[in-house]
Amino acid sequence: MDIIISNASGKPIYEQITVQIKSQILSGALTAGDALPSMRTLAKELRISVITTKRAYEDLERDGFIETVAGKGSFVASKNAEFLREEALRRVEAALQQAVDTASRSGVSPQELRQMLELLLEGN
Template identity: 65%
Template sequence: MNIIISNSSGQPIYEQIVSQIKSLIITGELNEGDALPSMRLLAKELRISVITTKRAYEELEREGFIYSVTGKGSFVAAKNMEFIREEQLRIIEDHMQHIIQAATLCKLDLPELIQMMTILYEEE
């Protein structure tokens, strides 16, 4: 499992871990039942605190992406891809609402907004 931590990112380290593991699960790189590295091993590999990896794993478990078995470790949970997709769509819609509000404030019209989004999307 390849997780990259950016110290220059404004995002907390545990959130970086959560988002990258979610991405690995959603894209199928991690499958149902796959074991995750232990919290201590991941912390050692990333050179971060065990508390940070614990927080990331707890968040993933709370959101239903992983489950933990005492003494055995943490594993990828069964995926409800429709639920995950709906959750991601809701997040995108929330971001788009903020974008629309910001565009309205600076009097950016819809064609300009679409052009900007197209340019950014194609850069990815």
């Protein structure tokens, strides 16, 4: 599991960890039942506090991405198709909102934006 921490990022370290693990789960790089490194191991590898990794794992568990088994560790949760779809829709909506905001600031008309989207969709 590759996690890259950026000190230049405006996001807190625990959030960077959470986002990257979620992304790996949603992309299929991590699958249901895969073991995650222990909080201590991850903290040591990333050279950060165990408290930071604990916060990231707690957030992932709260959001349903991982399950923690006492004495055994943390594992990728069984995939809930509806939950994963909702998360993917949320991410797409956020990306589209960013595109709409950029277009608006740049003077791109709604019609031009729709045309761009259609062209991108045709390319897939």
